[in-house]
Amino acid sequence: MLMAPLIAIKNLSKSFATQAGNVDVLHDINLAIEDGESIAIVGPSGSGKSTLLSIIGLLETFQAGSFQLRDHAVDELTDRQKRIIRNQHIGWIFQNFNLLPDLTAWENVALPLKFNQSINRQHYFSLALEALERVGLIDKAKSFPTQLSGGQQQRVAIARALVTKPGLLLADEPTGNLDSESSKTIVDLLTQLAQEGSAVIVVTHDDSVARRCSRRLTLNSGRLVDEN
Amino acid sequence: MRIDTRYFNFYREVQRWRGQYVKLVVLIFSYALVCALLAVTLRLGDVLFKDLPGWIEVDNYVYSVVRRHNDGAVSGIEKNAINTLSTASQITKTSWIWPRSMELTKPNGQVGNLSVLVFSQTFFENLAPSLISEVQGEGIWLSHHFWQKNFSDHVSVDGLFFVHDRVEFPIPIRGVLPSKFDAVGPWKPDIWLSENYLAYSTPFSSKNTQLVDRFLNAVPEYYGIIQADSAVEPLALVNWLNDSDLMVGGIVIQEDGAEYAIYKNINFDPLAKSALVEQWTLIIILLVLFGMLVVINSIIIFSAQSLDSQAEYRLMRILGAKESLIFKTRFVFALVNALIVGVISLIFLEILSEIFNATPVFSSYMNGNELSASFTDWGAAWLVTTGLLLTTTFIPLVKQRNDSLFKRQAVTGKSIVRKVSEFIMLTAQMAIVLFAIELCFHIVWDQVKREQTHVLKSNVNTIKVNKFGSPISIASLRNANKNFGTNGSLAFSATEFTNTHSVLTENSVRIENNVAKYEMPIQVWAVSDNFFQVLDVPLLGLSDRWRNGVVINATAAKLLSGDNNDLLNTIGQEIDLGVIYGVQRIVGIAPDIPHQGRSAAPRPSVYTLLVNPVNQFVIYHQNSNATHSDVMFWLNNHVANIETERAALQTLIDEQDKVAYFLMYFTLAVSLILVGSVVVGLVYQIRADLNSSKWEFATLVAIGAPDSWIFWRSSAHLILAIIVAVPISLILLVNYQLILTSLQINMPQINVTLLLSSVLMTGAIVSWVMYLQLRKLVLRASFADLR
Numbered sequence A: 001m002l003m004a005p006l007i008a009i010k011n012l013s014k015s016f017a018t019q020a021g022n023v024d025v026l027h028d029i030n031l032a033i034e035d036g037e038s039i040a041i042v043g044p045s046g047s048g049k050s051t052l053l054s055i056i057g058l059l060e061t062f063q064a065g066s067f068q069l070r071d072h073a074v075d076e077l078t079d080r081q082k083r084i085i086r087n088q089h090i091g092w093i094f095q096n097f098n099l100l101p102d103l104t105a106w107e108n109v110a111l112p113l114k115f116n117q118s119i120n121r122q123h124y125f126s127l128a129l130e131a132l133e134r135v136g137l138i139d140k141a142k143s144f145p146t147q148l149s150g151g152q153q154q155r156v157a158i159a160r161a162l163v164t165k166p167g168l169l170l171a172d173e174p175t176g177n178l179d180s181e182s183s184k185t186i187v188d189l190l191t192q193l194a195q196e197g198s199a200v201i202v203v204t205h206d207d208s209v210a211r212r213c214s215r216r217l218t219l220n221s222g223r224l225v226d227e228n
Numbered sequence B: 001m002r003i004d005t006r007y008f009n010f011y012r013e014v015q016r017w018r019g020q021y022v023k024l025v026v027l028i029f030s031y032a033l034v035c036a037l038l039a040v041t042l043r044l045g046d047v048l049f050k051d052l053p054g055w056i057e058v059d060n061y062v063y064s065v066v067r068r069h070n071d072g073a074v075s076g077i078e079k080n081a082i083n084t085l086s087t088a089s090q091i092t093k094t095s096w097i098w099p100r101s102m103e104l105t106k107p108n109g110q111v112g113n114l115s116v117l118v119f120s121q122t123f124f125e126n127l128a129p130s131l132i133s134e135v136q137g138e139g140i141w142l143s144h145h146f147w148q149k150n151f152s153d154h155v156s157v158d159g160l161f162f163v164h165d166r167v168e169f170p171i172p173i174r175g176v177l178p179s180k181f182d183a184v185g186p187w188k189p190d191i192w193l194s195e196n197y198l199a200y201s202t203p204f205s206s207k208n209t210q211l212v213d214r215f216l217n218a219v220p221e222y223y224g225i226i227q228a229d230s231a232v233e234p235l236a237l238v239n240w241l242n243d244s245d246l247m248v249g250g251i252v253i254q255e256d257g258a259e260y261a262i263y264k265n266i267n268f269d270p271l272a273k274s275a276l277v278e279q280w281t282l283i284i285i286l287l288v289l290f291g292m293l294v295v296i297n298s299i300i301i302f303s304a305q306s307l308d309s310q311a312e313y314r315l316m317r318i319l320g321a322k323e324s325l326i327f328k329t330r331f332v333f334a335l336v337n338a339l340i341v342g343v344i345s346l347i348f349l350e351i352l353s354e355i356f357n358a359t360p361v362f363s364s365y366m367n368g369n370e371l372s373a374s375f376t377d378w379g380a381a382w383l384v385t386t387g388l389l390l391t392t393t394f395i396p397l398v399k400q401r402n403d404s405l406f407k408r409q410a411v412t413g414k415s416i417v418r419k420v421s422e423f424i425m426l427t428a429q430m431a432i433v434l435f436a437i438e439l440c441f442h443i444v445w446d447q448v449k450r451e452q453t454h455v456l457k458s459n460v461n462t463i464k465v466n467k468f469g470s471p472i473s474i475a476s477l478r479n480a481n482k483n484f485g486t487n488g489s490l491a492f493s494a495t496e497f498t499n500t501h502s503v504l505t506e507n508s509v510r511i512e513n514n515v516a517k518y519e520m521p522i523q524v525w526a527v528s529d530n531f532f533q534v535l536d537v538p539l540l541g542l543s544d545r546w547r548n549g550v551v552i553n554a555t556a557a558k559l560l561s562g563d564n565n566d567l568l569n570t571i572g573q574e575i576d577l578g579v580i581y582g583v584q585r586i587v588g589i590a591p592d593i594p595h596q597g598r599s600a601a602p603r604p605s606v607y608t609l610l611v612n613p614v615n616q617f618v619i620y621h622q623n624s625n626a627t628h629s630d631v632m633f634w635l636n637n638h639v640a641n642i643e644t645e646r647a648a649l650q651t652l653i654d655e656q657d658k659v660a661y662f663l664m665y666f667t668l669a670v671s672l673i674l675v676g677s678v679v680v681g682l683v684y685q686i687r688a689d690l691n692s693s694k695w696e697f698a699t700l701v702a703i704g705a706p707d708s709w710i711f712w713r714s715s716a717h718l719i720l721a722i723i724v725a726v727p728i729s730l731i732l733l734v735n736y737q738l739i740l741t742s743l744q745i746n747m748p749q750i751n752v753t754l755l756l757s758s759v760l761m762t763g764a765i766v767s768w769v770m771y772l773q774l775r776k777l778v779l780r781a782s783f784a785d786l787r
């Protein structure tokens, strides 16, 4: 039997209810993504890139259209099911790294494992160290986020995203706060992950980042304008 | 157009508060309240611990000597003891007063029962030397208020006399005392009498000087005032006095567990004083708590403010604004606030003083003198408040100044120091809430207990009747009962329930083999024989219907039984109730009925059978036996020409308890305000706290943390704060109790159930606040919060 595509989005629209009325953010989005693809989403500020990413990451709901995530119709999932999918199959990377300041690097990395009841406590440590090894920060395992540079923090965040070996990695301007040297390390890591079979979606303003992805999607005023 | 930059900056400072004016007003009022409370407390402290009353002209080392009873009440001591004290090494002068009532014939021929203060020869010489030339020799000096009421139309009181039936010659009026002598200690004497007349008030013939002297030396009625050349340690002096041989040959002093007590300054009413001290400590504690709260709140508010204005501040500095200008503007703004605080605090001070002056306990202590605001006390309080205000204004600013101008915008954790100080503030607020709630519980509990133990349980109604024309006989009043089926539904009294009509009876000391009597006031009520039944009060020693004799209350029985503690012993004894009521046999003992309210110490009382026809009387009936309209119907048909007034007995008693209730509600109100403001502060704080870490919750949601985990992470420190606050509040409570105990004030024992319920209640309040905040902030954390 043929496996269903990882992501199949059809005619999806999204609006936000605000005090000034409904704000349409995404119109009629059609999108299919397979495993192992690396995709850059580009477009002007306010065009809806982050919103699209958050829908794909099961953090936001949508009003119209359909969103099939492998075998699941997303609009039929309960909050609990979405949470479990986010925890086990999706990895998030943010512009501001978003590491919990009171936890050490390895504790931050181990955090998603903690929320997965099927993983044994004893494995936290080795799995987290393995992930840190991957991003080359094994020696910083005991450091707190404030003791790390921006690039190092983002690598810890990537370790946190990949520790569950997710099929889908979502990154919202992961290099936005980094110098070009650190950016390159991050993008290397992300493309490597795509080669290993995870789908990687990166929202970025940085053309050098977008160029290294297998596909580029451009959003303009909530519409996917072209694809190459 | 040129704008004066100073005003512009000030205006900018005011504008900074736009949308937050309520906060600013609350802050200013809080500081004003702290200032006023501080001023009142300082002033009260002066009154309680420093000031000598106005009638004393000397200014130090004055002490009162009394006998203190088990219940804290005090009475006089023997002259012997005062004489012995005068030989103590440090003591330079001794004086005394003997408060009593005497039946005297006034110059206009009227006989009156006057309140008299007999004073020792040395009294004015020692304590008010400026009057020495006016108060000399023997006779009567009128107090100013008595003179005003009775003699103000006389050109002079010279040559006027009072007559006492045991003094064979008239007693001359020698003068009028200044009004500051209208009240001395708890007494408001009509007249002052020189001590030589005491010889005529003993049970012995004044000619038998030896017995008279012994009696006067032995009778414990003198309130001593001693002066020393240096500070005296009261306890040491009491011990010294106890070790001295006070026995006047053959005199047996009544032993009732009472002990000598020496107080600093004039203190003849330590119960009133300790009630006042209780208020004082309560205010101090509330003040400390309130002050802490205000400081915490304002630091929070000012910090939030400077966060808001941080960007502007940085910009101003980058643009080269002089730092001194920024500081100066804010300083001027804070100073203007402090001035407003001062003005409002004066208003609060006035209100607080009014409340105190209207409090009977207080005015009885102050002898009708008012608590006047003192400028120094208020000034000191204002300076302290202004200091607090300035500090809390500048702490955040100084902190901000140390921030670097080009701070890297990055997500960094709060520093450990900041976290710990936030936690301490949180815990302090929780502890204050807990303590205030615990205090409320105790006060309410105490009141409930008092109401439960008090003797009148039933729902009794009273109707006060005033009959014009001829009086009505008690027999026809009793007839009314036949109309209501159940015999004994209506009881009567000739005097009002709360009346304090009293006569003098005799108490006794034993001298050699004689029993010597002296006068003691006892309250009298003339009531119908079924009075106690209708009020549902059990009687001791009277199984039959009450046909003759009198019933006394437990307090009277205790006094009359003397060293013999068996109250029932008094049944069958006779008691002399003066000319009107005569000598009566005691047939029963009633528990103390709270005629003067539940919070007043019961006084010795006698109930006589109502026999004479009356014009004024009070009907008592239980609603279950006869309704008000039944009774009114009967009254209108059988007793012509009347005026009536209806009241529930409970209401009459409550009226007497106004002071206790006032205090209770005052404390409850302040505690609730405290709890309220802490909770409001907590809401602000928790909300700000959660807001600043919203991204954390959003991140956790993104990586799939369960709600329960997020809840736990956001509330663990609050739960920890409650857990730490419980023992702290307990320590506060125990300390409060220790303070009260050291001041000989009773507070109910700490009650575990109460404590638990207050902890639960605080837990409930905080959880509720938390839940509301969390629901709003955490679970609705959206993707937008991730950045």
Ligand SMILES: Nc1ncnc2c1ncn2[C@@H]1O[C@H](COP(=O)(O)OP(=O)(O)OP(=O)(O)O)[C@@H](O)[C@H]1O
Residues within 6 Å of the ligand: A016, A017, A018, A023, A025, A043, A044, A045, A046, A047, A048, A049, A050, A051, A052, B782, B784
């Ligand atoms: N929670 C929300 N409520 C209302 N409007 C929102 C919300 N989130 C996003 N928007 C609006 O949706 C539009 C798209 O926002 P989005 O954050 O997706 O843009 P973006 O392409 O990521 O921009 P940028 O490159 O600046 O990050 C914007 O106009 C924004 O104002």
Ligand SMILES: [Mg+2]
Residues within 6 Å of the ligand: A049, A050, A051, A172, A203
């Ligand atoms: Mg975006």
